[in-house]
Amino acid sequence: MPRLLAAAVLALPLALFATPDAYAATELITNGTFTSSTTPWWSTSNTPLSVDGGRLKAAVPGGTANRWDAMFGEKSPALTLHQNRSYTLSFDASATATRAVRTTVQLNADPYPATLDQLFTVDTTARHFSWTFTGTLETANGEITFQLGGLTGGAYTFWIDNVSLVDNTAGSGSPLDLTSGFYVDPDSNPAVWVRNNGGDSRTAQINSAIATKPMARWFGAWSGDIGTAVGSFIGAADAADKLPVLVAYNIPGRDACGGHSGGGAGSADAYKTWIAAFATAIGSRPAVVIIEPDSLADFNCMDTAAIATRNDMILYATRQFHDKAPNTWAYLDAGNPGWVAAGTMAGRLSAAGLANIRGFSINVSNYYTTSDDVAYGTAVNTSLGSAAKPFVVDTSRNGNGTNGEWCNPAGRKLGVPAQVGGGAEMLLWLKVPGDSDGDCGIGAGIPAGQFSPDLAVHLITGS
Structure with a gap:
């Protein structure tokens, strides 16, 4: 599964991306309005869910012993919850009979400790319910539940709509707290192409759809002195009060199974020197860093000793960002x-x-x-258990999903631009749209990392 090699960049004027207030509250619930689907809400088998007039309808059985014997909730993606943050849970609810029911915001693991545990009464009149509370859990494996069983009386129907769980804390504690939005790289390959090709019929389309959107800059051997390169990029973003996204891509033996993006530092020691300088150059300035795409997935062509060496290098990298870049959110691929x-x-x-x-x-x-991707990240977190972590998703080219090919496949499309939330902690453009994966697919003859306006237009149109 090879990846791109980023091209060298030129020092050109800044271009900024206007984003909504970065300090706005963050919505944690997926599909709380139920306009056409119950996904990703789940329920116990005795409490089937359906959409009824734009509301979620739960058919609740009678004769259950405990409230949790008939319940539904939302945990996909698992909710990331933090201690000492302000949250507000709100919704509209009614039922065919007067019932006292329970809602929780809790850890999705035995013994299911709750940071909110609230009883409320519903009847035939739709009412609005809302509670603001302070978080007591620190987890990436949270969930919201509505527990409808364990009551005197027979079966009934429960309706709910406009479910919202909002993190009220400014910026949700992210590096966005220190900035006013995501940074648009003024020297990305598509931005440079747009500036240099003002007379091309494709320029306006590529500028509007790609070049003016926030995306990552990749750093590797092509970057020259890494401290200077990273420091310059971070400094420009900091001066613009924007949050930059960087990809560290220099692990020795990169793309070990013979793909288009081979390379990396010449030795483990050289890599450690390089990544230490990378983290040092960021310092206390806010940033998002993706650490070594493919490095933990591409083990098939490596022996045990090589894997151990790679793990040692990546472990060293994580410690560098932890120790030297306190306002960086780093993510291991x-x-x-x-x-x-x-x-x-x-x-x-x-x-x-x-x-x-x-x-x-x-x-x-x-x-x-x-x-x-969210389902996969949730499954990884389930395996991690109490060590579960937030995750981010690269949406740069996932608008049409995958057709099973990885190298410049036809028919792919741009995905949702950078944002907080959206099913993961953040959705980000990590791959630069329009940069070739290599001499393959509809990019035949275009080296890895080289920008192609034709590839860019294919992604814009989904053709």
Whole structure:
């Protein structure tokens, strides 16, 4: 599963991305309005769910002993909850009979401790319910439940709509607290192409759809002195009061199974020097960093000794960001849903220092839908158990999902631009749209990392 090689960049004027207030509260619930589907809400088998007039309808049985014997909730993706943060849970609810029911915001693991545990009464009149509370859990494995059983009386129908769980804390504690939105790289390959090709018929389309959107900059051997390169990029973003996204891509033996993006530092010691300088150059300035795409998934062509050496290097990298870049959220790459089983990946992440950093990344330079990626990330977190972490998803080219090909496949499309939430902690453009995966697919003859306006237009149109 090879990845891109980023091209060298030129120092050109800044271009900024206007985003909504970065300090706005963050919605944690997926599909709380039930316009057409119950996904991703779940229920016990005796309490079937359906959509009824734009509301969630739960058919509740009679004769259950406990409230949790008939219940439904939302945990996909698992909710990330934090201690000492302000949250507000709200919804509209009614029922065919007067019933006292229970809602919780809790850990999705035995013994299911709750940070909110609230009884409320419903009847035939739709009413609005709302509670603001302070979080007592620190977990990436949370859930919201509605527990409808264990009551005197027969079966009844329960309706709910407009379910919202909001993290009221400014910026949700992210590096966005220190900035005013995501940074648009003014020197990305598509931005440079747009500036240099003002007369091309494709320029306006590429500028509007790609070049003016936030995306990551990749750093590797092509970057020259890494301290200077990272420091310059971070400094420009900091001066603009924006949050930059960086990808560290220089692990020795990169793309070990013979793909288009081979390379990396010449030795383990050289890599450690390089990644230490990378983290030092960021310092206390806010940033998001993706650590070594593919490095934990691409083990098939490596022997035990090589794997141990790689793990040692990645562990060292996580410690560098932990120790030297306190306002950086670093994510260790976890491949994609079609590559390594979630349980296996969880073990690899743990061994490589996941505990030292913010979380992990999924789908870098690939095409799996956000829902597939979220399901995979949730499965990884289930295997991680109490060590579960937040994750981010690369949505740069996943608008049409995957067709099973990885190298410049036809028919792919741009995905949702950078945002907080959206099913993961963040959705990010990590692969630069329009940059070739290599001499393959509809990018035949275009080297890895080279921008192609034709590839860019294919992604814009989904053709």
